[in-house]
Amino acid sequence: MNLSAQDDRPSLTWASWVYGLVLPLVYLLVELSFCNQLMHSLGDPSEPDILSRLEFWGRLISGVGLGLLLYRLVSARLPWRTLGLVLSLALGILVMWNLQKALIEHMVQAASPQDRQAAQVLVAVASQAGEGHLRTLAGDPLLASVPQAIEKNILIAIFPAAALHVQPREPQFAQWLQAAGTISASPGVPPDDLEDPASKAYRALIVAPLVIGLSLLFALLNLSLALSFVLCVARPRWRPVAAGLMWASLTIASLAASHPLLDARGYERSLRPALWEQSPALAVMVEWSGRAGMQWAPTSEWVHRHVLRGYGFGAIRFPHSLQSASL
Numbered sequence: 001m002n003l004s005a006q007d008d009r010p011s012l013t014w015a016s017w018v019y020g021l022v023l024p025l026v027y028l029l030v031e032l033s034f035c036n037q038l039m040h041s042l043g044d045p046s047e048p049d050i051l052s053r054l055e056f057w058g059r060l061i062s063g064v065g066l067g068l069l070l071y072r073l074v075s076a077r078l079p080w081r082t083l084g085l086v087l088s089l090a091l092g093i094l095v096m097w098n099l100q101k102a103l104i105e106h107m108v109q110a111a112s113p114q115d116r117q118a119a120q121v122l123v124a125v126a127s128q129a130g131e132g133h134l135r136t137l138a139g140d141p142l143l144a145s146v147p148q149a150i151e152k153n154i155l156i157a158i159f160p161a162a163a164l165h166v167q168p169r170e171p172q173f174a175q176w177l178q179a180a181g182t183i184s185a186s187p188g189v190p191p192d193d194l195e196d197p198a199s200k201a202y203r204a205l206i207v208a209p210l211v212i213g214l215s216l217l218f219a220l221l222n223l224s225l226a227l228s229f230v231l232c233v234a235r236p237r238w239r240p241v242a243a244g245l246m247w248a249s250l251t252i253a254s255l256a257a258s259h260p261l262l263d264a265r266g267y268e269r270s271l272r273p274a275l276w277e278q279s280p281a282l283a284v285m286v287e288w289s290g291r292a293g294m295q296w297a298p299t300s301e302w303v304h305r306h307v308l309r310g311y312g313f314g315a316i317r318f319p320h321s322l323q324s325a326s327l
Contacts, residue, residue: 015081019071024226027061027068031219033308034061036300038215039150039293042157042208057313058211059097065218067092072225100210107206107282108199115164116198119205121173122160128180129163129261130156135179137172140266147260150301154293155261157208162261162286164205165274172270206282213289216296220250255288257295262287 038054067089075084111119128134130152132143147155166172228243261267276283304310 019075019081019085020229021226023068024222024229027065028219028222028226029303029307031061031065031215031222032296032300033304033311034058034313035212035215035219035293035296036150036304037311037313038212039153039157039297039300042153042212054313055207055211058215059100060093062100062211062214062218063093063096064089065092065222066096068222068225069218100214104203104206104210108203111199111202113198114169116202118164118169118173119160119202120198121177122163123201123204125176125180126156126159128176129159133179134176136166136266136270137168137175138266138270140264140269142264142266142271143260144258144264145260150297151260151294154212154290154297155259157212158286158290158293159261160201160205161209161282162267162275162290163271164282165278166271167274206285209282209285209289212293213285216254216289216292219296220254220292221247224250251292254292254295257291259290259294262290 034057038058041054067085070092071085071088074088075081125134129142130147132141132146134142136142143155224243224247227246228239232239232242262272272283275286
C-alpha cells in the first residue's frame, strides 16, 4: 500500500519547475521593477517624451505576461513545450500590443474637444495637486494626507484622469490654474510631433493609469501562479483553483489600500461621482492603478533597487517612427 501511494505521487521534472515557478517569478520581478520605474517617471514632468519611451516596455512586458498565461492554459496539450512557450509569448505580445494601441486610439478619438482641452489644464496643474495646494470650489481638500516619496508620483500620474469630469468644470479649472500660478495650460510639443497638444495631453491622461494598472494586474497574476505551483506540488489539479483564489485575494487586498487622493473628501464629493457617471472605464483604471500602486509601491521599489539594480527601462531611445507607433 505504501509503495502504491508513493507511485501515485506526481513526479516533477526540472522543466516543470522552470515553466511553473522560475518563469513566473522572473516575470514578476521584471514587472514590479518596471512598474516602479514607470511610477517614478510618470510623476516627473521634466521629461516630456517619457511616455513614448516607456510605452514600448509596457506593451512588451504586459504581452509577455499574457503569453505566459496563454502558455499555462495550453501547455498540457502541447507536445513541444519550448515551441509552445515561444508561440504563446509571440501571440501574447501581438495581442497586447494591438489591444492597448486600439483602446488608447479609440478613447482619444472618442474624446470631445472639451475633454481634450481639459486634459491640458489637468496635466499643467497635476504637480500642484501632488503638493496638496489644490482644493475644490466647495473648499474641500484634494488630499486626505500628505503623500511621501513615490506616493506623490503615483498621485500626479493619475490626477488628470481622476479630475477629468469634475463639476462644475470651467470655474474649477480657473481656480486650479490660479492656485498653481499657471498662465498657459498648453504643454510644449516637439517640432516633428504631428499630434496637437490637446490630443497629446489627453493621450497622456489615459496612458498613465492604463499602463500602471495592467503592469500590476499581470504582476499579481504571475505571483498567484507561482504560489499556487509551490503550494499544490502534491495536488497539481488544485492549481487553477488555488491560483484564482490567490489572485482574487491579492486584488481585494490591493483595492483596500489607502490613497491620499482617492480617500480625500474633495475627490469623493466633486470628482468621483462625475467620473463614474461619464467614464466608468476610466474610473476603473484610476481607482485600480491608484490603490494597487500605493499597495505595491514599497515592494516594487525594493525589487527595482536591489534585484534589477535600478535598471532604467526608459533610457532606451527608439526611432521617432516607432515612438509614434507605440503611442
